Amino acid sequence: MxxxxxxxxxxxxxxxxxxxxxxxxxxxxxxxxxxxxxxxRRNIIAQYANPLGDIVVGGKPVTGSTTTNGGDLRYKRTYTGGGLYSAVTGYSSQVYGATQLEGIYRGILGGTDPRLKSLPDSLTGKATEPGDVITTIDPAVQQAAFKGLGDKKGAAVAIDPATGRILGMVSTPSYDPSKISGGSKADGAAWSALQADKDQPMLNRALRAAYPPGSTFKLVVAAAALENGLYSSIDEKTVSPNPYPLPGTSRELVNESASAPCENASINTALQYSCNNVFGKMAVDLGQDKVRAAAEKFGFNTDSLDIPVRAAKSVYPKGMDKAQTALSGIGQFDDTATPLQMAMVVAALANGGELASPHMVSQVTDGNGTVLQSYPDGESSRAVSADTAAKLRKAMVNVVDNGTGSNAKISGVEVGGKTGTAQHGENNSGTPYAWFVSYADDGKGHQVAVAVVVEQSDAVRSEVSGNGLAAPIARAMMKAALKTG
Incomplete structure (x- = not known):
């Protein structure tokens, strides 16, 4: 050449x-x-060219698809039960995109995920049958939470302590995702109304709203005190003047009830009567670093808590003076927690101190039911020792049997709980919140942990009660989870 x-x-x-x-x-x-x-737009056309896969609750789909009235988008999403499951599913809209499980698993539900395609389909470009998302949600628990919250503004979360499975997750006021799933003028009007609603029905309060946890945070402070040896028993008297002078200020930390036996009260008594002076002083005695370390073992200050939907960060702050540390010890100052976070605290205590990773999806399957991805139960980390967990469960039972959580009692079932009230704003003058966190154990190997928060924007602080507003909702959810009738 x-x-x-x-x-x-x-x-x-x-x-x-x-x-x-x-x-x-x-x-x-x-x-x-x-x-x-x-x-x-070709992606949108492909997404809605065929019926979507389903999000499944309790073995039944809570989503569906229906044909449209023409145009290049042949199908649109439908939802069973209106707003009952919106905090779980999110929405899938021809115009406004997709959120939560609908958004995270859009490829699976739309049939475009590569895992759904066989080799011949990949070569020919043939459309594949969509897959399904199987949730851990218990429909009875979900219904109990939704009915209990009713027209209140708030949220509720239930977790299986041993597995981390989320059994219920409700946020109210809710919305019907079906009304914004299409591209019609009616869908646009519904979207505009939702965006303008001051009550924010599209905000998932269970995951994305971080509230001051109030007295429910006293469980974390008590755990820190026992874990760090500040006190060795829940019946040991503390050193807690009543009222407690906030260090470096002329203010005093007082209690809701002047007659409550809070001076030098034990942890058990202090939880029963929700003594602010005890836990404010306890936080100062421990120091903010030890309280923070305990809180972080329960999940506070985690930037990426995905269940698989990402939850907002729950915060125990840094850089406080001693007075601020005292206020943080009663769940005020700059403490914030989502309902999911407080359910995690109680779940860890109910599970012997082990915090099982929370999740609300168990499997992702193809159209034939073949499992493409599993989310196994049991991955956990130790939040507190088994001894500390047992002591705090005993104290929580005392709160329900003899203290401020009486409305959570269930006959024949061990129930432990903690009430809480809190406010945001200057001098805690903002919206008052009523909390109740609890666990139930039927003695037959079945447990559930619950957190409920109710916002009362039109109520004064003295009228807000975790026992009155939130505990009955938690009780209904626990009964539904344990199938106690």
């Missing part, structure tokens, strides 16, 4: 290689970028 032909051959080969590299780049990189572009 002469030199000219050889050079021409090499040049031609380089051109072919260059074309192959460019085509591969366009398919693998530019093509994927185009496919992921939210403004690419």
């Amino acid at each position: 002469n030199k000219t032909i050889r050079r021409a051959s090499i040049f031609s080969l380089l051109l072919v290689l260059a074309v192959m590299v460019r085509v591969t780049w366009m398919q693998a990189v530019d093509g994927r970028a185009l496919a992921d572009d939210k403004h690419n």
Whole structure:
């Protein structure tokens, strides 16, 4: 082969290689970028060209699909039960995108996830049958929470302490995702109304609203005191003047009831009567670093708590002076917690001090029911020792049997709880919140942990009661979880 032909051959080969590299780049990189572009209408058309897969609760789908009245989007999403499951499913809309489980598993539910395609389908580009998302939600617990909250503004979460399975998650006021799933004028009007609603029905308060936890946080402070040896028994008297002078200020930390036996009260008595002076002083005695370390073992200050929907961060603050540390010890100052976070605290105590990773999806399957991905139970971390957990469960039972949590009692079942009231704003003058956190154990191997918060924007602080507003909701959820009738 002469030199000219050889050079021409090499040049031609380089051109072919260059074309192959460019085509591969366009398919693998530019093509994927185009496919992921939210403004690419071809993606929306493909998403709604066929019925979507389903989100399943208790073995039954709570979602569906229906044909549209024309246009290039053949189907739209439907939802069973209106707003009952919106805090779980989120929404899937032809116009406004998708959120929560609908958004996270959009590829599975729309049939575009590569795991759904067989090799022949991948080669031919044939449309694949969508998959399903199987949740851990118990419909009876969900119904109990939704009915209990009713027209109140608030949220409720129930967790199986041993497995971390989320059995119920409700946020109210709720909304019907079906009304915004299409592209009609009615859907647009419904969307605008939801966005303008001052009560924020589209806010998932169970996961995304972080409230001051109030007296429910006293469980964390008590755990820190026992774990760090500040006190060795829940019946040991503390050193707690009543009222407690806040260090470095002229203010005093007082209690709701002037007649409560809170001076130098034991942890058991202090939880029973929710003594602010005891836990404010206890937080100062421990120091903020030890309280923070205890809180973080329960999940506070975690930036990426995914269940798989990401929860808002629950915060125990840094850089406080002693007076602020005292207020943080009673769940005020800059403490914040989601209902999910407080359910995790109680779940860990109910589970012998082990915090099982919370999750609300158990499996993702293809259209034939073949499991593509599982989320196993049991992954856990130790929040407190088994001894500390047992002591605090005993104290929580005393709160229900003899203290401020009487409305959570269930006949024949061990129930432990803690009430809480809190406020945001300057001098705690903002919206008052009523909390109740609890666990129930039927003695037959079945447990449930619950957190309920109720916002009372039109009530004065003295009229807000965790026992009156939140405990009956928690009781109904616990009964539903344990199937106690």
